[in-house]
Amino acid sequence: GAVVSQHPSRVICKSGTSVKIECRSLDFQATTMFWYRQFPKQSLMLMATSNEGSKATYEQGVEKDKFLINHASLTLSTLTVTSAHPEDSSFYICSAPPRTTSTDTQYFGPGTRLTVL
Amino acid sequence: AQSVTQPDIHITVSEGASLELRCNYSYGATPYLFWYVQSPGQGLQLLLKYFSGDTLVQGIKGFEAEFKRSQSSFNLRKPSVHWSDAAEYFCAVGAPGGYNKLIFGAGTRLAVHP
Numbered sequence: 001g002a003v004v005s006q007h008p009s010r011v012i013c014k015s016g017t018s019v020k021i022e023c024r025s026l027d028f029q030a031t032t033m034f035w036y037r038q039f040p041k042q043s044l045m046l047m048a049t050s051n052e053g054s055k056a057t058y059e060q061g062v063e064k065d066k067f068l069i070n071h072a073s074l075t076l077s078t079l080t081v082t083s084a085h086p087e088d089s090s091f092y093i094c095s096a097p098p099r100t101t102s103t104d105t106q107y108f109g110p111g112t113r114l115t116v117l
Numbered sequence: 118a119q120s121v122t123q124p125d126i127h128i129t130v131s132e133g134a135s136l137e138l139r140c141n142y143s144y145g146a147t148p149y150l151f152w153y154v155q156s157p158g159q160g161l162q163l164l165l166k167y168f169s170g171d172t173l174v175q176g177i178k179g180f181e182a183e184f185k186r187s188q189s190s191f192n193l194r195k196p197s198v199h200w201s202d203a204a205e206y207f208c209a210v211g212a213p214g215g216y217n218k219l220i221f222g223a224g225t226r227l228a229v230h231p
Contacts, residue, residue, distance in 0.1 A: 004160060034218065041126075043207065043221040044161075093161070095219075106219070108153075108160035 002028050004096050006109035013084055014117055021079045021112045023050075023094030029074035030096035034106070035067075038091040050077040050094075074099070084116040119144050121210050121222035129228040130198050138193040138225050140182075140208030150191040151209040151219065152182055161207065167191065178202070203229045 003026040013019050023033055031052045036044040048069050049057040056069035066088075068080040077096075081088050091113050095106040120143040130136055142148060149168050153161040165176025172184040182193045191208060208222040 009158075036221075041224075041226075043223045044219075046218055046220070049218065095161075105163070108162075110158060110160045 002026075002096075002098055002107045004094065004107045004109040006092075006094060006112050008112060009110065010113045010115075012115045012117065015085055016083055018080055018082045019084055019114060021081070021092055021094075021114070023077045023079070023096070023109055025075045025096045025098075025107070028096075028098040028107075030077075031074060031099045033071060033077040033094055033096045035069065035077075035079050036093045036095065038093060038111070040091075044093060047079075052077075081114065084114070086116045089114055089116045119148070119210055119220045121208050121220055123206075123208055123222035123225050125225045126223065127226045127228070129230060131230045132200050133197050136193075136195045136198045136202070136227070138206050138208075138227070140191045140193065140222060141189050142191065142208075142210045143189065144210055147186070149211040150182075150184060151211065152176065152180070152191070152193045153207045153209060153221075154178075155205040155207060155224075164193070164206075198227075198229055200229045200231060203227055 005024045007022045033050040035047045038044045047062045050069045050071040052071040058064045071077045091111050093111045095108045097106045122141045151166045152164040155161050164180045165174045167174045167184045174182050180195050205224050205226050207224045209219040211219045
């Protein structure tokens, strides 16, 4: 099946620094990618929709200036957590539906665990 | 607003026993319904999905789910659980249409005793 990768898988940073997380579709193109956040023992919460060639769409309550999203190409979306704080520590997951599919199929990345000290 | 409820946070079953994971949804129309499994270090994997038609849906790894409109439920079942089924299971609902956003339930962690 289709593969989505995320890099890094785990990152630890100091408070106040910025962290970039990459989401790549390895064997298909995706005009749209989704970014989710998962707190320990909780569900995935949709943060934003990344759109190739246009601005990302953020869910209510998500700070777009804090979570910068760039959909650089049909196979790459990046999430940058700016001026990270300990409360930003979480598991970040991306997903991508292949642009050629007509059904609602998404492929998920393995996730990135962010720890802010 | 759309929402998904998974009443059971944690379930433990013996290997070989049957399994049912509950999922209830709230949505104005007939939604698209999904079950995903999440294993440590792995991305979420789609087990099965319901869009329309037959309300009993067969998925991978021997799982099935039944859509019951009257109960707003989409429970996941497996007749005989294997130790490798231990994982986190998420029910999700999506609006009909391409590239839809998914609303996830809180998840049910399944433990399997030998």
